[in-house]
Amino acid sequence: MGYQVSREAADRVFEQLGQDYDVFAPKVFAGEGCFSDTDVIRYGKVNTLDEIEWERRSDYSFKEVLLAVNETLFYFTENETTVPSCGEKKILIFLKSCDLHALKKLDTIYLENGPEDFYYKRLREKASFVLMGCSETCENGFCASMGTNRSEDYDLYLRLSGETVSIDCKDPDLQAYFEKEDGKACDVTPGYVTENAEKVTLPKNLSVDSFAKPIWEEYGSRCIGCGRCNFVCPTCTCFTMQDILYRDNENVGERRRVWASCQVDGYTEIAGGVDFRKTQGERMRFKVMHKIYDFEKRFGYPMCVGCGRCDTVCPEYISYASLIDKLAKEEA
Amino acid sequence: MKNEYIPFPSQVKEIIQHTDIEYTFRMSFSGDVKPGQFFEVSIPKYGEAPISVSGIGKDTIDLTIRKVGKVTNKIFGHYEGNTLLIRGPYGNGFDVEKFKGREVVVIAGGTGLSPVKGIVDYFARHPEDAVQTTLIAGFRSPGDILFKEDFKDWEKTIKVIKTVDSAPEGYDGLIGMVTKYIPDLPLTDIPNTVFITVGPPVMIKFTIMEILKRNVPEENIWISHERKMCCGLGKCGHCKMDGTYICLDGPVFNYAEGKDLID
Ligand SMILES: Cc1cc2nc3c(=O)[nH]c(=O)nc-3n(C[C@H](O)[C@H](O)[C@H](O)COP(=O)(O)OP(=O)(O)OC[C@H]3O[C@@H](n4cnc5c(N)ncnc54)[C@H](O)[C@@H]3O)c2cc1C
Numbered sequence: 001m002g003y004q005v006s007r008e009a010a011d012r013v014f015e016q017l018g019q020d021y022d023v024f025a026p027k028v029f030a031g032e033g034c035f036s037d038t039d040v041i042r043y044g045k046v047n048t049l050d051e052i053e054w055e056r057r058s059d060y061s062f063k064e065v066l067l068a069v070n071e072t073l074f075y076f077t078e079n080e081t082t083v084p085s086c087g088e089k090k091i092l093i094f095l096k097s098c099d100l101h102a103l104k105k106l107d108t109i110y111l112e113n114g115p116e117d118f119y120y121k122r123l124r125e126k127a128s129f130v131l132m133g134c135s136e137t138c139e140n141g142f143c144a145s146m147g148t149n150r151s152e153d154y155d156l157y158l159r160l161s162g163e164t165v166s167i168d169c170k171d172p173d174l175q176a177y178f179e180k181e182d183g184k185a186c187d188v189t190p191g192y193v194t195e196n197a198e199k200v201t202l203p204k205n206l207s208v209d210s211f212a213k214p215i216w217e218e219y220g221s222r223c224i225g226c227g228r229c230n231f232v233c234p235t236c237t238c239f240t241m242q243d244i245l246y247r248d249n250e251n252v253g254e255r256r257r258v259w260a261s262c263q264v265d266g267y268t269e270i271a272g273g274v275d276f277r278k279t280q281g282e283r284m285r286f287k288v289m290h291k292i293y294d295f296e297k298r299f300g301y302p303m304c305v306g307c308g309r310c311d312t313v314c315p316e317y318i319s320y321a322s323l324i325d326k327l328a329k330e331e332a
Numbered sequence: 333m334k335n336e337y338i339p340f341p342s343q344v345k346e347i348i349q350h351t352d353i354e355y356t357f358r359m360s361f362s363g364d365v366k367p368g369q370f371f372e373v374s375i376p377k378y379g380e381a382p383i384s385v386s387g388i389g390k391d392t393i394d395l396t397i398r399k400v401g402k403v404t405n406k407i408f409g410h411y412e413g414n415t416l417l418i419r420g421p422y423g424n425g426f427d428v429e430k431f432k433g434r435e436v437v438v439i440a441g442g443t444g445l446s447p448v449k450g451i452v453d454y455f456a457r458h459p460e461d462a463v464q465t466t467l468i469a470g471f472r473s474p475g476d477i478l479f480k481e482d483f484k485d486w487e488k489t490i491k492v493i494k495t496v497d498s499a500p501e502g503y504d505g506l507i508g509m510v511t512k513y514i515p516d517l518p519l520t521d522i523p524n525t526v527f528i529t530v531g532p533p534v535m536i537k538f539t540i541m542e543i544l545k546r547n548v549p550e551e552n553i554w555i556s557h558e559r560k561m562c563c564g565l566g567k568c569g570h571c572k573m574d575g576t577y578i579c580l581d582g583p584v585f586n587y588a589e590g591k592d593l594i595d
Pocket residue numbers: 269270271272370379380381382383384385395396397398399400401402403404405443446447557558559560561562583
C-alpha cells in the first residue's frame with residue numbers, strides 16, 4: 001500500500017531517519033571523474049534528499065557500502081588481535097533496480113558460499129534498501145535483457161515529483177517514520193524501463209568447450225588489465241589480503257582486505273612465478289564466463305545484472321555487452 | 333557469530349629440519365583434520381600462507397613449509413616454544429576410507445608429499461588395510477629429499493621408490509623422474525587400484541598420462557590442486573576454476589571431475 005506526502009513532510013521524515021540511520025546514496029563529486037573536468041557519481045553519506053543523484057546511474061555501485069574498497073579486518077598489537085567496531089547506527093542504501101538484483105549476488109558469495117562472512121553480515125543485517133525508479137535507460141545498461149529492470153525486493157520505494165513524494169514501504173520500521181506525517185493513501189508502483197538502447201542476447205549453450213573460442217583473445221588483446229571493469233561492477237566480490245605494518249611502531253599493524261581484479265597481473269600468481277592465467281585473453285574469458293556461465297552453474301542464476309558500468313568505464317572501449325551478444329550470435 | 337578471519341595461536345612443539353629451506357613445524361592443535369586439508373598460517377604484519385597438513389598427531393599437526401617468500405621466510409624465524417597464528421583446517425582433504433581394501437599407489441613430487449603424507453603414514457602403520465601400498469616420491473636432487481626419517485619407517489612395511497631427478501656421481505639411490513616407474517609397477521588388479529598424485533602442475537600432467545596408459549579408470553585417480561588463495565573461505569575468488577572453488581570443494585579432486593577444471 002502506498003501513499004503520498006508533501007516534500008516538506010518527506011524532508012522531515014528524512015531528518016528523523018538520519019538520527020537512527022546512516023544514509024548512503026549516489027552523489028555527484030564534481031571534477032573527480034576519470035577524465036579532466038568530468039564528474040564522478042559514487043556512493044557517499046547524505047543528510048538530505050537534495051544531495052542524492054536521482055536520475056543518472058552511479059559510476060561506482062552501492063557495493064562499497066557493504067564491502068569497503070579496503071577494509072580493516074583486525075589490528076595486531078603485541079599478541080592480540082582487535083576487530084574494529086562497525087558503528088551503532090542502522091544503514092539505509094538508495095539504489096536502482098539493477099543494483100538491488102546485484103545485492104542477491106553479493107549475498108550469495110558472502111553468506112552462502114562457504115561460511116558466512118562476519119564483516120559483510122554485520123553490515124548486511126542492519127541495512128535496508130530504498131529503490132529509486134528509472135524513468136529512462138542509462139548509458140550502456142541492458143537491464144531489460146537481463147530481467148533486472150524491475151525489483152519488488154525493496155524495503156522502501158521513493159519517488160520525488162515536484163512538491164509531492166510518493167512512497168511504498170514494505171518495512172514496518174521505516175513505515176513508522178512516515179506514519180507520523182499526514183499521508184494520502186494511493187497506489188504507488190515503482191517506475192522502471194522496459195527497453196534499453198543496448199540489447200543483449202545471452203548465449204545459451206556455453207560449456208567448457210567455449211574456453212577455446214578465439215573471441216576471448218579478440219576482445220582481450222585490447223585490454224590493458226587496469227581492472228576498472230571489476231571495480232565498478234556491483235557483482236564483483238574478489239579481494240586480496242594485505243598486512244600493514246605501522247612505520248612508527250613495529251609491534252602494531254593491521255590486516256586488511258582490498259578489492260582485487262581478475263584482469264590485473266598477480267591475481268593467480270603463486271610463489272615461484274607460476275601464473276595460471278597469463279594473457280588478457282584468458283583473463284577476459286575467465287571474467288565473462290563467470291558473469292554469464294559458471295556462477296549460474298553453481299548457484300542457479302547468472303551473476304551479471306546488466307548495469308552496463310563496465311562498458312562505460314573501460315578506457316579501451318571494450319564492450320562486454322557486445323562480446324556476450326556476439327557469443328550468442330555465434331551459437332545461432 | 334564466528335569471525336573466521338581471526339587466527340588462533342598454536343605453539344611450535346618441535347621443528348624437523350629436512351633441508352636448508354624446508355622444515356616441518358609440529359604445532360599444537362586439537363580437532364578433526366584430514367590429510368590434504370590445509371591451514372592459513374599467519375605472520376602478523378607480513379601476511380598469510382596456505383599450508384597443507386603433513387602429519388596428524390594426537391594433539392598436534394605437522395606443517396611442512398618451504399621458504400619461498402615474504403611470509404614463509406618469516407615463519408622460519410620461529411623456534412620451538414614460540415607460537416604461530418593459524419586458522420583452519422580448510423578444504424575437503426583425502427578420505428582414507430575410500431582407499432581401504434584396494435591397491436594404493438601414491439606418487440608425489442617435492443613438497444607435494446606433504447598433503448599425501450598422512451595417507452602414506454596411515455597405510456604404513458596399517459599395511460593390512462590395503463592390498464598393497466606403493467609410494468613413488470621424486471625430489472630434484474639428493475639434497476632436496478624430505479622426510480628422511482619417515483622414509484626409514486615406511487620402507488619397513490610398504491613398497492617405497494624414492495627417486496631424484498639428477499644426482500652427483502657416486503649417488504647410490506634411484507635416479508629418474510617419478511613417471512619412469514609407472515609403466516613397470518607390478519599391479520595385480522588394475523580396476524581395484526587407486527592412484528593419488530600431488531606435485532607441481534607439470535609433474536601431475538605427465539604422471540597422469542603414464543597412469544592412463546596402464547588403463548586405469550579416471551575415477552581411480554585422485555589429485556590435489558594448488559592455487560592462489562587469500563581466504564580459504566570461498567570469498568576472495570582467487571582459487572576459483574570454472575564454477576569450482578578449490579578452497580571449498582577441493583583441493584582434493586577425483587580426476588574424472590578435476591580434469592575438466594580449466595584455469
Ligand atoms: C592448498 C595449498 C597447500 C599448500 N601447502 C603447502 C605446503 O604444505 N608447504 C609449502 O611450503 N607450501 C604450500 N603451499 C604453497 C604456499 O602457500 C606458498 O608457498 C606461500 O603462500 C608463499 O607465500 P610467501 O609469502 O612466503 O611467498 P610470496 O612469494 O612472497 O607470496 C606472495 C603472495 O602470493 C601468495 N602465494 C604465493 N604462493 C602461493 C600459493 N602456492 N598458494 C597460494 N597463495 C600463494 C601469497 O599469499 C602472497 O600473497 C600450499 C598452497 C596451497 C594453495
